[in-house]
Amino acid sequence: MTDVHLWKAEENGKIKSIAIWNVIRERGQIVSRASLVWSSKIILRHQFILWLAFRGRLSTRDRILAYMDIPDANCVLCSGFAESIDHLLAMGIVSLSGSWEDIKVVAQVLSKGSKFHVNVFKCEFAAIVYHLWAERNTRVFGRVRRNVDHVWNDIVFDCGALIRTWRWVPKGEREWVLCHEWKVNYDEVTSFKCFKVN
Ligand SMILES: [Zn+2]
Structure with a gap:
C-alpha cells in the first residue's frame, strides 16, 4: 500500500479544534492531591503551604542540614x-494517625466530594498545616512562643471566617455540631441569604 496522509484531528471528515488541541497538547499527570490542595474550600493563604507540604518542600531543619550546618536541628514546637x-505534621495533626505520608493518603480520601462536612475537613486540614508551619516560623524567626490554645484559636478564626461565606449549608445535626465547633452561627449560614444593597 502506498503511504497516505491522515488527519488525526478529523472527525467525520471535518477538522475539529478540540481534536487538534488533544493531538498537540502535552498531557500532564493528574496528581491525586490536586482535588484537596487546589480546592476552593481552602483559604488561599493556606493553599501554597499545603502544596509545599504535600510535595515535601517545606524547609524543615532536616532539609536545611543537608546543605548547611545549623547549631540546633531540633523541633521548636516540642x-x-x-x-x-x-x-512536625504527624505530631501536629492529632486527629489522623500515622506518618505524614499516611496522613496525606487519608486526607485525600476524606476530601472526596463536596458535602458540607467534607468541605469543612478540607478547610480545617489546610488551616492546621498552615498554622503549625506559621507557629514554627514565628518561633524560629520571631522568637515568640505561643501556646496550643492560641494557635488553635487562630485555626478556628480562619476556618470560621471562610465557612461563614459558604452558601447553601444544609440543615442537620452534623452541620449544627460542625458550626458549633467552628464558632459559626448555624441559623445564619443555613438560612437563605438575600443581600440588599441600600
Ligand atoms: Zn516536635
Missing part, C-alpha cells in the same frame, strides 16, 4: 526531636 516534615 524540643527533643529532630525537626522533619514527618515529625
Whole structure:
C-alpha cells in the first residue's frame, strides 16, 4: 500500500479544534492531591503551604542540614526531636494517625466530594498545616512562643471566617455540631441569604 496522509484531528471528515488541541497538547499527570490542595474550600493563604507540604518542600531543619550546618536541628514546637516534615505534621495533626505520608493518603480520601462536612475537613486540614508551619516560623524567626490554645484559636478564626461565606449549608445535626465547633452561627449560614444593597 502506498503511504497516505491522515488527519488525526478529523472527525467525520471535518477538522475539529478540540481534536487538534488533544493531538498537540502535552498531557500532564493528574496528581491525586490536586482535588484537596487546589480546592476552593481552602483559604488561599493556606493553599501554597499545603502544596509545599504535600510535595515535601517545606524547609524543615532536616532539609536545611543537608546543605548547611545549623547549631540546633531540633523541633521548636516540642524540643527533643529532630525537626522533619514527618515529625512536625504527624505530631501536629492529632486527629489522623500515622506518618505524614499516611496522613496525606487519608486526607485525600476524606476530601472526596463536596458535602458540607467534607468541605469543612478540607478547610480545617489546610488551616492546621498552615498554622503549625506559621507557629514554627514565628518561633524560629520571631522568637515568640505561643501556646496550643492560641494557635488553635487562630485555626478556628480562619476556618470560621471562610465557612461563614459558604452558601447553601444544609440543615442537620452534623452541620449544627460542625458550626458549633467552628464558632459559626448555624441559623445564619443555613438560612437563605438575600443581600440588599441600600
Ligand atoms: Zn516536635
